[in-house]
């Protein structure tokens with residue numbers, strides 16, 4: 267199905283906070299998704315949980331991703347959820363982390379497809395908001411049930427599906443199986459907005475998923491960490507058939523802007539510590555990166571970040 271939201275910043279726990287979403291939108295992302303948010307935590311009014319739902323300055327639209335084991339916490343979190351006016355609600359059925367799976371949430375939902383239908387139904391009827399589902403190929407290679415799972419989600423009323431084309435057993439390793447995108451689009455391309463996820467690291471990857479495998483859009487995940495330019499590049503590629511890579515100085519200036527935004531949203535101490543992993547990603551492959559990385563391991567202030575980046579060779 268056609269959508270105006272083709273290029274999405276994927277949910278990335280520990281990364282897609284207000285600052286990263288803000289930068290991605292400024293580089294051309296159509297819309298962004300929160301980090302995964304516990305439906306139970308939200309139902310219980312958890313302050314830390316609610317912080318994850320706050321908008322960045324000027325962020326008009328935001329997808330909220332929730333996780334939970336069955337419809338009960340999803341139902342109970344609705345009053346708190348609605349205060350944040352989500353553009354749509356996404357349900358996490360892909361998280362492989364044992365702490366989450368143990369509770370029956372994340373990719374464990376793929377083991378009992380009846381539950382996804384109930385969860386979607388609960389959210390769609392009680393909130394009247396659009397609901398989407400993000401899931402994997404299946405639990406492991408002997409239980410590839412993504413097509414049946416997608417069908418249940420659609421029966422519950424989901425308007426959109428995102429397939430991360432790996433199994434839970436694969437985690438984030440191994441190659442994403444793009445042939446599954448074709449199977450999904452053949453089966454449900456007319457009924458739902460379909461997004462591809464998994465190994466989308468370049469504009470070429472994104473276009474291939476859309477043009478060759480029939481997906482309506484893509485979610486950039488690890489490919490957008492330290493690389494918000496991928497949104498601009500993909501837009502350029504879609505309109506001209508070519509794109510320009512950022513210069514080293516643009517990478518540094520964007521990383522500094524990212525730091526500034528983190529400082530504005532979270533204060534210098536949190537920004538200083540949390541920015542390090544982003545900064546390391548911004549300088550990946552740049553000559554002098556190893557000296558810079560060493561300096562970044564203790565950087566906190568703007569000056570320390572600037573000094574670390576000055577060790578790069580332009």
Ligand SMILES: Cc1cc2nc3c(=O)[nH]c(=O)nc-3n(C[C@H](O)[C@H](O)[C@H](O)COP(=O)(O)O)c2cc1C
Nearest residue numbers: 276277278279301302358430463464465466487488
């Ligand atoms: C650090 C990290 C955090 C993630 N957090 C979430 C999350 O909160 N919710 C979710 O649905 N997927 C999450 N994912 C999965 C990504 O959204 C994406 O589906 C996956 O990384 C595959 O895409 P890629 O191979 O292009 O990175 C996470 C992945 C990584 C690497």
